[in-house]
């Protein structure tokens with residue numbers, strides 16, 4: 001496999017320093033420290049409720065952290081709307097439930113942000129959108145509405161929609177877990193291709209095959225903490241902490 | 255093991271389930287209860303509808319210029335036709351009727367252009383109708399410039415006045431309602447409390463009270479220099495009252511949009527106004543089209559309350575005509591006419607909204 005051909009630069013893309021977050025009294029993220037370099041492909045796993053979604057949603061301010069620093073592509077996340085919008089332009093996100101806009105066609109979904117956020121001329125935005133729709137292998141659906149597509153197709157549109165903004169980082173929050181088994185592969189294939197092109201990726205997923213194929217680091221979270229962090233080979237063959245071992249034995253035995 | 259790979263041909267449905275007889279059997283006489291209901295309702299229809307049609311059309315008198323023309327014993331539509339100009343134009347000077355006519359022909363053309371799907375540049379027509387047309391309408395109706403003599407608002411009346419009140423109310427209450435609904439869901443406490451209080455106060459007071467206060471009490475308290483036209487005051491009252499209702503209808507739509515839509519829009523870097531304008535409101539408004547049109551229809555009919563502050567809308571002017579000694583005793587015709595005119599407009603709105611709903615439906619399974 002091509003893990004070596006995918007280069008990781010030493011330029012820092014994302015940095016989390018002592019990040020803490022509470023929901024009311026509930027401490028969801030505890031002292032998270034994480035540095036992600038440009039071109040890294042990171043898979044985050046862990047039991048339900050361990051704070052995986054919360055962590056990646058803090059990276060583009062869908063959730064607000066209460067202490068610590070988050071620096072994305074050189075911009076520190078503060079309450080300053082300018083900073084938040086700068087970061088959101090550079091960070092694409094793919095959701096578990098796709099979150100396509102049902103009142104817009106696939107093509108309009110893809111062109112919306114380039115036109116309204118990046119001020120790309122419509123013609124150009126449409127050309128780019130078609131390019132990405134071809135890459136996720138559904139150019140023929142461009143003029144349909146999301147409600148007319150299958151789950152797997154919708155998720156591929158969602159990926160294309162994020163790519164249209166030319167983001168530096170892509171966040172995936174369980175992109176395949178709302179899909180029927182036969183559709184999971186078509187989405188994973190697109191994601192693997194993306195990874196091989198060197199985009200920085202953070203992906204919350206329980207698809208361990210995917211992790212082994214493309215990740216250069218796997219992070220295991222539990223109880224709001226990062227418990228273990230290693231390259232996939234080591235992580236799967238030689239887990240260090242007991243909680244990791246337990247978790248792996250649970251998901252791999254299925 | 256059973257293997258069946260021979261494709262069966264498509265057959266037409268059995269005749270007992272299709273065709274007029276099948277339809278009758280399936281829909282009107284399928285159970286004993288349904289058959290009884292069909293018969294009872296059929297009986298009531300025949301016994302009531304037939305005399306009504308007899309009265310309104312067959313025995314009716316249409317032409318003439320006084321009550322002496324009404325001899326057939328049916329409806330005396332002569333009453334309406336003799337007074338038609340007054341019912342339509344109020345006390346507007348007859349020599350200036352063309353201004354109203356031109357205006358409503360123009361409006362009709364604009365609306366037709368917006369409704370007909372193949373019109374080029376529909377967006378611009380809509381913009382023109384919402385922004386430029388009201389200005390033209392003001393100068394045409396009120397006059398005072400471009401060589402048009404002034405017609406003061408107390409001379410406006412009849413259907414013209416009803417339409418002016420309803421259109422201004424509809425066009426103004428929707429955007430104000432949207433703003434109030436957004437404000438009520440805002441994260442800024444001051445904006446949120448202001449909108450909440452505004453909505454609850456206006457919604458909690460009867461429209462009649464508002465109109466009464468606007469026309470009778472306001473002038474008592476307001477300084478003399480501020481001499482707002484009575485019609486303007488009524489318009490403000492109606493608009494604000496209906497925007498409070500509109501706001502609640504729209505808020506229901508906003509609440510029906512899944513959180514994921516907000517998050518996807520946020521994650522793309524759309525600003526608040528772009529997110530609302532491009533993603534949330536188009537979906538929310540679509541969901542609440544029935545509620546919005548319901549409010550429009552209520553507003554349209556509520557305009558007739560202005561008669562208590564001495565404005566002569568369609569209903570008021572017909573009522574005043576009924577007091578004319580020459581026409582005593584024709585109130586049924588008068589009220590049927592008013593009801594019919596109101597119904598035509600409201601029914602048109604209702605049909606258009608159903609058409610819109612169907613057109614904007616973009617496939618099932620789209621909601622998450």
Ligand SMILES: Nc1ncnc2c1ncn2[C@@H]1O[C@H](COP(=O)(O)OP(=O)(O)OP(=O)(O)O)[C@@H](O)[C@H]1O
Pocket residue numbers: 023026028046047048049050051052053054055
């Ligand atoms: N808006 C919220 N308010 C209060 N508690 C929340 C909220 N969102 C999440 N939580 C709690 O925070 C914890 C972490 O949630 P999070 O969604 O990050 O978990 P997760 O690791 O993504 O789990 P899953 O695998 O089920 O998606 C959970 O215990 C959850 O109940």
Ligand SMILES: [Mg+2]
Pocket residue numbers: 052053054173174
């Ligand atoms: Mg999650």
